[in-house]
Amino acid sequence: MEKKIQKVADILKKDDVKVTFFVGAGISTSCGIPDFRSPKTGLYSNLKRLQLPYPEAVFDIDYFRRNPKAFYTLAEELYPGKFVPSKFHYFIRLCQDKKKLKRCYTQNIDTLERLAGVKDEFIVEAHGSFAKNHCIDCDAEMETEELKKQMKSKIPTCAKCKGYVKPDIVFFGEALPPKFFDRWDEDSSSKMDLALVAGTSLAVYPFAGLPAEVSKDCTRVLINREQCGDFKANPRKSDILLLESCDKVVEQLAKLLGWEEELDALVEQGRTALKDNKLHIPATEEELEKKVLAEAEAIAKVEREEEAKEEEEIDQLADTLKNVKVDN
């Protein structure tokens, strides 16, 4: 593993070399942000209580039209301002400070890249963000303060047409922001040295297709728990696979680059500044494991309750049938 990380460090050390990041939920899980797709973590049990037809329905525009409550239940948990960036986020920031950052494409809607100090010009939020909000019917904009106010007591509703308002997060069934395509046209047609894909299983298109479009002379690096996407389907000889936790990899990488102290200082600085706002401080691996266990227990409980309810219903039905017989 160390040899492979050394390779990445060697590339990054060269003059004029810039890194392009492609990141997903995995860089934010250590911040305590639940990955709703994973059945063992996060809000799955809460979503189960909402009786979604399938977990992704929470981000489905047609479903939202009929039942916006599921999304707003989740939004309350996910709303920016509750979480502190991870070491990985600060590593992206450090690349920016060292003039080594070309761009950061993110699938995340948690805005933690911004909170870590990455500038707007470098960020492409492929799946939108909570920064702006619009009515799903007449497209009128709603100020974030107003949305937050309404969220406390009801589903935010358009003042003009009474339609539901939602943050500009890209839902399934919606187009990606034009900025995503514009930036990618620009970036993919210019020199790209290092493509660092992290914390994503490369499952959601068109984002998942980007690493395949990276030019052949660009080194691709995957930091993820498992090999996935184009790294699995069309591996290249020059690919570097680091199947480890994102934070661990950048910790090592920073060490090899001689950036360790600066990275730690950024992390510390950020946490101190954010602590006063009572944000979630990133969890240790142990705490995360505990959380996963608690979540699994919560899911089991919901399932037990559902089973008990079903059994009760069957018993009731049986009783009713019995009575019917007796009556006859």
Ligand SMILES: [Zn+2]
């Ligand atoms: Zn409207």
